[in-house]
Amino acid sequence: xxxxxxxxxxxxxxxxxxxxxxxxxxxxxxxxxxxxxxxxxxxxxxxxxxxxxxxxxxxxxxxxxxxxxxxxxxxxxxxxxxxxxxxxxxxxxxxxxxxxxxxxxxxxxxxxxxxxxxxxxxxxxxxxxxxxxxxxxxxxxxxxxxxxxxxxxxxxxxxxxxxxxxxxxxxxxxxxxxxxxxxxxxxxxxxxxxxxxxxxxxxxxxxxxxxxxxxxxxxxxxxxxxxxxxxxxxxxxxxxxxxxxxxxxxxxxxxxxxxxxxxxxxxxxxxxxxxxxxxxxxxxxxxxxxxxxxxxxxxxxxxxxxxxxxxxxxxxxx
Numbered sequence: 570x571x572x573x574x575x576x577x578x579x580x581x582x583x584x585x586x587x588x589x590x591x592x593x594x595x596x597x598x599x600x601x602x603x604x605x606x607x608x609x610x611x612x613x614x615x616x617x618x619x620x621x622x623x624x625x626x627x628x629x630x631x632x633x634x635x636x637x638x639x640x641x642x643x644x645x646x647x648x649x650x651x652x653x654x655x656x657x658x659x660x661x662x663x664x665x666x667x668x669x670x671x672x673x674x675x676x677x678x679x680x681x682x683x684x685x686x687x688x689x690x691x692x693x694x695x696x697x698x699x700x701x702x703x704x705x706x707x708x709x710x711x712x713x714x715x716x717x718x719x720x721x722x723x724x725x726x727x728x729x730x731x732x733x734x735x736x737x738x739x740x741x742x743x744x745x746x747x748x749x750x751x752x753x754x755x756x757x758x759x760x761x762x763x764x765x766x767x768x769x770x771x772x773x774x775x776x777x778x779x780x781x782x783x784x785x786x787x788x789x790x791x792x793x794x795x796x797x798x799x800x801x802x803x804x805x806x807x808x809x810x811x812x813x814x815x816x817x818x819x820x821x822x823x824x825x826x827x828x829x830x831x832x833x834x835x836x837x838x839x840x841x842x843x844x845x846x847x848x849x850x851x852x853x854x855x856x857x858x859x860x861x862x863x864x865x866x867x868x869x870x871x872x873x874x875x876x877x878x879x880x881x882x883x884x885x886x887x
Contacts, residue, residue, distance in 0.1 A: 570597045576702050579695045592703050593676040597683060611671055617643045618667060621681045626665040628764030630771045638777065644668040644768055647761035648684050648714050649721045658747045659728055661721055661754035663761040668710060674703040678710065686717040700783050708787045711769065715791055718762055718798040722805065725751055729808060736816060745816060752809045758802045766795045833887040837877050841870045 573584040574593040584591060596603065596618075604618040620626050632642035647663040654660040667679040678684075690713050695705050729751060735744050772778060773788040848854055848866055856862035881887040 571595070572597070574691075574706075576695065576706075579697060581691050581693070581695075581706070583691075591675070593678070593706050595678045595680075595687070597679075598681055599679060607677070611641060611669075611675075611677065613641050613669065613671075613677075614643075617641065617669055618679050620645055621665045621667050621679050624662070624664055624681070628665075628761070628768045630768045633771055633775050636776055638670065638672050638674075641669050641671045644670075644711075644772060646711075646714060646765050646768060648680075648686065649717055649758065649761070650682050650685065651721065651724075654746075654750050656743075656746050656750075658743075658750050659724075660750040661725075661757065663757045666714065668707070670703075670707060674701060676703060676707055676710070684714070686713045689713050700781075700787075704784065708784070708791070711791050712787070712794070715765065715769075715794045715798065718758060719794065719801065721754075722758070722798060722801045725754060725805060729805065729812070733812065736812070736819065748809060748812055748816065752806070752813070755802055755806045755809060758798070759806065762795055762798045762802060766792070766799065769795060829886060833881045836881070837874050840873050840877060844870050844873070 571587075572595045573587045573591045574581045574595070575584055575590045576582075576592060581593070587594065596607065599607070599618065604615065607613065607618055608615050614631075617631070626645060628647055629645050630643060631645075632638070632640055635642070644667075646666050646668060648666050650662050650664055652660060652662060662682075664680065664682040666684055667677075669677040669679070671677065690706075690709055693709060693713075695702070695709070700708070728747070732744055732747055732751075769788070769792055773785070773792060778784040778788055844866065856865055859865065878887060
């Protein structure tokens with residue numbers, strides 16, 4: 570599916586068809602035929618477009634070594650995508666986005682999954698400055714991509730806090746599943762943000778972006794945001810790992826409490842069994858000929874049980 574964008578009144582608008590004013594072309598879930606047509610039209614290497622078919626594709630760059638952009642450059646970056654896991658809980662996946670800048674500074678983005686952060690870009694009002702409109706859009710796409718990680722991490726942090734409150738009153742399997750989903754999301758974020766940082770650092774070192782003060786400042790802000798995401802991922806991973814340990818400790822402690830109570834109850838219930846066994850023998854026993862023998866033995870058994878329960882409670886065993 571093709572989507573075409575141009576700038577009008579400093580704001581991105583969607584075009585029905587591509588024309589000379591088109592600054593940005595986005596292709597989602599391209600077919601093999603579409604990739605061939607696009608590669609031929611813009612003289613692009615085929616892997617610039619087909620890399621997004623592999624969800625596990627690492628972040629990388631191509632063509633940044635040029636002093637002047639005489640051929641298209643590629644930034645392959647990972648972006649977060651919010652979804653629900655098979656068990657119905659919040660989770661995040663990361664998918665590749667091909668961000669291509671052609672020699673005539675046209676922007677092409679290709680993805681196999683919908684980049685949800687694009688919705689923010691459409692509502693963005695681009696300020697008037699000395700940056701070319703195409704590069705303004707290019708930098709804004711990068712900014713929104715890295716910012717989407719921090720938005721997702723804030724949401725994950727709130728989710729972790731909610732699970733912590735649940736664990737205090739309950740330790741059901743659903744909380745464990747939620748923790749596992751969050752842990753998986755953070756592991757993916759950790760790999761994706763570090764890969765993105767390497768690629769964006771390479772972009773920042775190119776002569777084109779080093780010479781232009783505005784470009785350099787924008788990229789500096791983008792790199793800072795990525796580093797913040799990496800730090801946040803690291804901290805939240807530690808929290809989740811600690812939560813896993815806490816969860817295991819709580820479950821183990823609850824099991825110990827149950828076993829302790831069951832053992833104590835077994836001890837108490839053993840008293841009537843022993844006394845019943847003794848007085849059930851066919852030998853001469855106390856109260857054997859007494860008319861209130863059953864009542865006396867029952868009261869004695871009850872008294873011994875009460876004493877045993879009191880002792881176990883005193884020792885915090887019941």
